[in-house]
Amino acid sequence: MEPLRPDxxxxxxxxxxxxxxxxxxGMTGLGLGILAALAVAAVGGTLAVAFLSGDLIQADSGSTLVWALVLLLPCGLLAGACAVPVRLALRLIGVHGRAKSISDAAISMATTFLGVLLVEAFTPGLNVEHSWLPALLATLLVALVNLVIDRIECRKGNLKSGVR
Incomplete structure (x- = not known):
């Protein structure tokens, strides 16, 4: 048995x-748990957008939802790749402080919007009328979830530091 590290x-x-x-x-279980949580969030978000969009979204069959979920990751990655030059340009310009956080949020929202538009366009059997409306709804839902997560993190940080 080797000796312990200095720490x-x-x-x-x-x-x-x-x-x-x-x-x-343990690490395998942790990884599978994180993947399951992400899958539940993706399914919940997809169902929420489909439900809230009402008659704007029409699917030919139940497999259309599966296709949309499968295409969610590649379309999101493609949308993110489109945003990389803008993010790099902002880094090169040297935007700091509040302007940096606002620009990051705007790029994130644009990426989400583009990703949902790509999913709508490439999903077989999915007929969307006014495709920008469900994409905008999904973008706003993601922004709302991010705000809630930030608020929870802020509260946790305040509780740990003793500030209320």
Missing amino acids: GEPTWASLSRREKVSAGL
Whole structure:
């Protein structure tokens, strides 16, 4: 058994085979739990947008929802790739402070909007009338969720520091 690191934590090489298997299973479970939470959020968001959009969205079958969920990640990545030059330009310009946070939020919203438009365009069997309205709704829902998460994080930070 190898000695401990100076901070008192064991190294990977110093763990027994049983401890390594246990750590591997724990990390696998954590990864699967995170993937399940993301899948539930994606399904919930897709169903919320479809429900709130009413007659604007018409699907040929139930498999259309599955296609939309499958295309959500590649279309989001494509939309994010389109936003990379703008983000790099803002970094090169040297935007700081409040302007940086506002520009990051605007780019994030534009990326979400473009990603939803791409999902609407490429999903087979999905007929969308006025495609910008469901995309705007999805963008606003994502922005609302981000605001709620920021508010919760702010409260947690205030509770830990003792400020109310």
